[in-house]
Amino acid sequence: MKRFEFLIEWALFLCALLSIGTTVGIIGVLAVETFAFLREVPVTDFLFGTEWTPLFATPRFGVLPLVLGTVLVSTIAMVVALPMGLLSAIYLSEYAPPRVRRLIKPVLEILAGVPTVVYGYFALLFVTPLLQRFIPGLAGFNALGPGIVMGIMIMPLVSSLSEDAMQGVPRGLREGAYALGATRMQTSLRVVLPAAFSGITAACILAGARAVGETMIVAIAAGQQPRLTASPLVPVETMTAYIVQVSLGDTPQGTLEYRTIFAVGMLLFLGTFVLNLISAWLRARYREEYL
């Protein structure tokens, strides 16, 4: 009996350990292939080069166009998602009657659960044509359309995480403000929002990480042309879209092109990992403050 209990505990522990194995695996795989890549391409060329043409006859491996494409699309997404998400969080947390909340929250959940390939379709065949009516110079593939759609996609994440942070603010703080004659808006903006600040920031950073790692929307609707531009109107390529582009062809293992996707993946992983760490640290801080 004792022996059986012991075996069970070990089996359960090994299962739990698998998640560590996944992390180790991810880091290991990316590191091994990136290292092999960097033996052929100097790290400064990779990080600071301004041309990304790995599939050309004279390949160039400057990752900046991909990074900039990613930053551009993510920035557009955040410009859409942050105000929308925060306002809806404030409304849901401070204003909405319970019945409205019960109605809206599942809809937001659905919005967050739509597959990204569907959002890609939406960006390419609805949002971009719609925008083209107002912006004449907009190309069929561009950063703007997918950016906006991505913003809609991550807005529920910003909203629900920020709402959680605001719900964590003690009622006493709100009552104190109301007792001084503040309106709900003043209470929300000057009392609740600052008190929940680190939690809300954590939510926004997490949403940023989601935007950076988002793949299908940009692979479908942003085009596949790595270019160093800040214009949202022309085709760009993000890091994720590049990985998709290479994966669609049958790139033989061990070639330099094959390794580029791991090198780009490494950069992507590090970027999102740092954002996640900051977010986790901020969340731990707001828990300490109020919970």
Add this chain to the structure above:
Amino acid sequence: MSRDATATRPPSLAAIAARGGPPPAIDRPVKIQAEGLNFYYGGTRALEDISIRIHSNVVTAFIGPSGCGKSTFLRTLNRMNDIIPGTCAEGKVLVDGVDIYKPGVDVVELRRRVGMVFQKSNPFPKSVFDNVAYGLRINGMAGSHSELAARVEESLRQAALWDEVKDRLHDSALAMSGGQQQRLCIARALAVRPDILLMDEPASALDPIATQRIEELVYDLKTTYTILIVTHNMQQAARVSDYTAFFWLGRLIEYDRTEKMFTAPAETLTEDYVTGRFG
């Protein structure tokens, strides 16, 4: 036996703690004995130097104000506190002369021998039959189904519940009344044939009639079991118990025959408590 050990304590406390030590005269063998038991929840000491001897086949009541340690002490006797993280016990607790905190003690076997009934009735969300049969099954105590059924019936009879539930053994236990649920929990505890039954305020959530049935049951069961009952209700302690122990702030203040505890306690603290001056 703890007189010397506690002599260095401040006088009033020494007097208090010493009183818990010597067991009152009794003709029955000692079933449970605690010696210098301290118990900690993280950094706070919940039990302080408890020494007591509890005799077999009597009912012993633990009384005292909330947070005095009576429930904590009860839960040290089947090492139920072990499942709360960050707790630790010091000192000895002997059950049938064996220290249950000694390394290598089989806690699972201990808990089978020392049954427990909780304050809030907590039947499993299963049928009446399965509730009682669970302990038998996991302990491998019934070979065949007929044997299992016989043991279930016997336990339900012992808990004076059989006549009420014999026609709905396979209905959910959660559909029964609070008093029935609590007697089911008693039947469940009795099914695995413990020698000792710990009851943690078993009637505190019940109405007077259900409470009376539990008390009658306790009276019937003491011929077979050694029963320890925690209660905040002093009338109940007076009605059901042979011995009473009074706890206060984690210490055992006084322990004596119930009649004496309620009529002529040695300690003014006990007297104040049993006459309702505090607590």
Add this chain to the structure above:
Amino acid sequence: MNATARRRALDLLFQLLAMLILCLALGSLAALVATVWSDGADRLSWDFLTGFPSRRAEDAGIWHALAGSMFVILTTGGLAVPIGVASAIYLEEYGTRSLSARIIEFNITNLAAVPSIIYGLLGLWLFVRVMAMGRSVLAGASTLALLVLPVVILSTREALRAVPSSIRESSYALGATKWQTVWHQVLPVALPGILTGVILALSRAIGETAPLISIGALTFVAFAPDSLWSPFTVLPIQIFNWVSRPQLAFQANAAAAILVLLALLLTMNAAAIWLRDRYQKKLV
């Protein structure tokens, strides 16, 4: 007085703005569904559901992709659920305060936020190449299993945490061991909650495209997979394939396939919500 009126007006304005934003969000969901419906509803037919890919858009069907999605998801569930539930049991019931449990916990919250395409790279390297599974159902399902594992673990932990501790106590008090308590008492009570989490995790997996593309799941597989080692395609990849073609007719196919995918997701979510409601009633 004037100031108060102005503050009131601002408050109202603010509220209106927030409601407008929410309407915008709901509106975009409506627009999305409306677009897909108007583009693709005409293509929905029995032939479309049961057909195979074709060079002519109007003859093409999605049976191979639908069957592939089902097969991959069931395999993913078969891998991720036992491991995820076991991990959650370890973290919640066994090693609650130990250092290793805390490290694992931290690691899981981090994993939950790693971009899905990174899992695809791991899957490509580990399952497709090193473990030589090729671009098979098993490789795809293993990749997705790693991806949804954190979700399964986190939701199972929630479900286990919701089981009243009195159930554990009374089981221990009867002389049950830890595993007996978990297996006979805790798990049955937590089961609806666990199932809800599992369905939600799998509904996330069924919509995933990127990791399967990066392990190289072929986009032109023309048959339904019949074993774990078959090459496969799934609905989202078929959608991606069609949406990337310039011809309008293929885009209509993509829209119709999206409708099927959304219907599948809606069914899974409805099942999860139904389970959750039943569960909540039972605990009260």
